[in-house]
Amino acid sequence: MIKFDAVSKRYPGGQEALSQISFQLAQGELAFLTGHSGAGKSTLLKLIMLMERASSGQVFVNGQNLNRLSRRQLPFFRRNIGLVFQDHQLLFDRSVFENVALPLQVAGYDSRDAARRVRAALDKVGLLQKENQNPIRLSGGEQQRVGIARAVVNKPALLLADEPTGNLDPQLSAEIMRLFEEFNRVGVSMLIASHDLSLIASLEHRILSLEKGRMIRGATETSAGDL
């Protein structure tokens, strides 16, 4: 699903955020990405979303070489990836329903079809009864679940999460992780960046560790599966 081939990222100013990263994430695999802050977790996710481009090396997502993806193709590429943020990035000028519907609206879905999918996604995260509320009135854990519903509403093949439990207490964090595992069980590939080591250690998934821009653990482990 994801393949990094000797990828380095240097920001203007000479600071090297990632150096010579190589790893693969199999189709349907769930892996955690850890490391202290500044180790390059976010940069790595940004390279996959094409929010940044690699300085050298090649990134493949679903068989596509991202170096060859033009600006025009970018939106269509992003529609196949769900993204969950630490600060959930919800829009407070619209309801929960409208927040979750956004990716479908953007992709030009029929509104009835979209409504069905939005409700299904909200149902999965347990917030169906709050669809008409403004997300600003929800608790932190609920807001994060709305963010997850938005990330999966389009049924993406790949889901990326950047510190999805960073602002939540341990119990809510565990709930969110269980939610991710559920989606993973139905075949969604996932890469979850987190520094909550005790939480991810309790879950039995592959762990990729970054330190100062280098991958020090997990890169060579690959589980069986189509890449």
Next chain:
Amino acid sequence: MASGKHRDNIKQQSKAAAKKSGNSIASRISNSFRNHQQVAVDSLDRLLASISGTLMIWIMIAIAMALPLFLLLFLQNLQQFGSDLDEASQISVFMNTTTEMPRLEQLRDELLGRSEIQNVEIISAETALQEFQASSGFGDILSGLDENPLPPVLLVTPLAQDAAVLQPLLASLQDYPEVDEVQFDLDWLQRLYGILNLAQRLTYMIGLLLALGVALVVGNTIKLAIENRRDEIVVVKLVGGTDAYVSRPFLYTGLWYGAGGGLIACVLILLAQLILQGPVSRLAGLYEGEFALVGLGISGFFMVLLLSAMLGWFGAWLSVLRHLRAIEPG
């Protein structure tokens, strides 16, 4: 090769996405149409929700639009007034007193064959004398003369009034050996037309500058709107919104700014017309003329509306081009 394959990949993916949503091309088009419709309504709603700020911009645009339109209409009215006058603008061609009637008729037919001449009327020496006697009050003196001192005259009505046609026509009439003098005393009208022409061009230039001003005002307002909705733009881009999708609400906002301003400009002009109509017809009455003010008219109204809506859209487009692309997630 690789990039071709990769393009196919993208195509397949978007096809797959289309299939996922059960979209045929027809329903995609209707969805896109619905999106346009929805965005148009939403952006108007947003403008109306902050009506005081919107009204300020509308009035600003209206003034900038109305000013050159006032000038243009004023000039158009003056021109119409002038053309009422120049219906009387005929060229008097005074012939030698010896010119006989058959030659006059021959000349008339010859002149009528020319494209720049609308009509030619012969006033024989006798007719001229009778008219003169009747109107001048010198009848008795004139009847005392044994010979008619008045020459026959050809009254030539030219088709066009502009100097480019008239000057050569006057010269060529002067060239006939039988012609004594050619008189065309509407030089002042020519001058008026010259001034009007100049004023019209000046107005176009002012209009152009003000139109640019409108576009920039809208552009700047859109820039602020883009800044205010930065978070939304970032999220929409991250979930796969195309540039066209992201810019659409702003372009419609620009369109509404322009259209609203244009509408108010039309109302201002209509009001001015109503206020001026009375005094103008009283003034025309003093000159024993009938004169109706030329207004915008229905087609003019729609032209102004269309033009200002397009200006607003254009201003928004400029702003979107500059500012929207700079907002990228990351």
